[in-house]
Amino acid sequence: MKLEEIHEISVLGAGIMGHGIAQSFLMGGYPVWLYDIQESILGTAKERIEKNLELFYRAGLVRKEDIDLALNRLSTTADLKRAIEGSDFIVEAAPEDLPLKQDLFQRVESLCGKDTIMATNTSSLTLKDIGAGVKRKERLVITHWFNPPHIVPTVEVVKGEGTSEETMQTAYGLLMKIRKVPVKIYKELPGFLVNRIQVAMAREVFDLYERGVASAADIDKAVKGSFGFRLASIGPLLTADLGGLDLWFKVCANLLPHIQSSTDPPEVLQRLVSQGNFGIKSGKGFYDYAVDFSKTELDGTIQRRDQEFLDRLKHLYWDKKIEE
Numbered sequence: 001m002k003l004e005e006i007h008e009i010s011v012l013g014a015g016i017m018g019h020g021i022a023q024s025f026l027m028g029g030y031p032v033w034l035y036d037i038q039e040s041i042l043g044t045a046k047e048r049i050e051k052n053l054e055l056f057y058r059a060g061l062v063r064k065e066d067i068d069l070a071l072n073r074l075s076t077t078a079d080l081k082r083a084i085e086g087s088d089f090i091v092e093a094a095p096e097d098l099p100l101k102q103d104l105f106q107r108v109e110s111l112c113g114k115d116t117i118m119a120t121n122t123s124s125l126t127l128k129d130i131g132a133g134v135k136r137k138e139r140l141v142i143t144h145w146f147n148p149p150h151i152v153p154t155v156e157v158v159k160g161e162g163t164s165e166e167t168m169q170t171a172y173g174l175l176m177k178i179r180k181v182p183v184k185i186y187k188e189l190p191g192f193l194v195n196r197i198q199v200a201m202a203r204e205v206f207d208l209y210e211r212g213v214a215s216a217a218d219i220d221k222a223v224k225g226s227f228g229f230r231l232a233s234i235g236p237l238l239t240a241d242l243g244g245l246d247l248w249f250k251v252c253a254n255l256l257p258h259i260q261s262s263t264d265p266p267e268v269l270q271r272l273v274s275q276g277n278f279g280i281k282s283g284k285g286f287y288d289y290a291v292d293f294s295k296t297e298l299d300g301t302i303q304r305r306d307q308e309f310l311d312r313l314k315h316l317y318w319d320k321k322i323e324e
């Protein structure tokens with residue numbers, strides 16, 4: 001399937017990721033069928049998309065009239081056949097459960113067109129496993145989005161054993177067309193690319209916290225104001241080139257023996273999780289949250305975060321402010 005043959009999109013699963021992925025395609029001008037096994041979630045997803053489009057408008061990223069145009073392109077259904085029968089590109093964002101995804105992909109193949117591209121948003125499973133029962137594996141691909149998917153620009157496009165080059169190119173081109181920032185990944189390693197880097201950093205951060213080297217607030221402040229500040233504009237390899245590879249060689253030689261390298265889950269996470277401290281949702285994590293931290297406050301916190309992300313998206317990635 002070529003990019004110009006793609007006219008309709010389906011998103012399977014309308015949870016945290018699915019509704020945001022659907023919004024990105026709607027904003028990109030595509031009609032979208034959003035499917036979930038629960039009718040009630042489809043209603044919530046539509047409300048969330050409406051609210052998020054309003055935030056995009058307030059940030060100057062879409063025009064007022066684009067909100068209605070996008071919403072008019074959205075159809076929701078709990079009927080899988082209806083969701084995918086006319087679709088050219090399907091993104092699966094159902095729970096991270098192998099038998100569930102395997103079953104879904106087999107049913108999808110029996111109901112969709114023979115050339116329809118079938119993408120999965122899996123974080124940790126392989127295409128080989130998810131697509132075990134799929135006959136035409138050349139049209140399978142991983143498109144791995146980051147939360148919140150309607151805002152974070154990068155999407156990893158990962159090739160599986162059977163994925164054709166045409167499927168890779170089409171998925172990549174489609175994501176470019178809807179103004180995402182796709183990257184092609186030709187080796188299907190666990191964690192793909194971004195999560196491997198993120199976990200490597202997190203292991204050291206959790207260890208520094210556990211050893212009492214600095215407070216949680218100071219660790220976050222230090223990272224945000226130093227390499228976090230730089231990384232939004234220049235990547236780690238360009239940073240290394242600018243700093244000088246001879247210097248990086250010495251820094252690596254001196255520091256790497258002292259950097260945490262355990263392959264067990266970090267001790268601090270083991271302790272916090274065993275105490276029932278899961279972060280904001282339980283009222284305590286690395287920070288304390290008010291005991292009565294309500295759903296409204298949580299929504300407010302997420303809205304403020306998204307507002308800041310949207311300002312950055314506009315500044316760093318959106319070509320120019322869309323005029324009224």
Ligand SMILES: NC(=O)c1ccc[n+]([C@@H]2O[C@H](COP(=O)([O-])OP(=O)(O)OC[C@H]3O[C@@H](n4cnc5c(N)ncnc54)[C@H](O)[C@@H]3O)[C@@H](O)[C@H]2O)c1
Nearest residue numbers: 013014015016017018037093094095096121122123145147
């Ligand atoms: N949450 C993240 O930060 C994140 C980031 C990247 C990738 N992912 C991946 O995206 C996928 C979805 O994650 P999520 O966080 O959106 O999950 P979620 O639990 O918020 O949403 C999953 C949705 O799928 C629906 N569902 C259940 N069974 C289904 C089925 N058989 N067919 C279709 N829909 C079904 C559920 O009702 C739910 O609405 C997972 O594979 C996850 O690993 C998540």
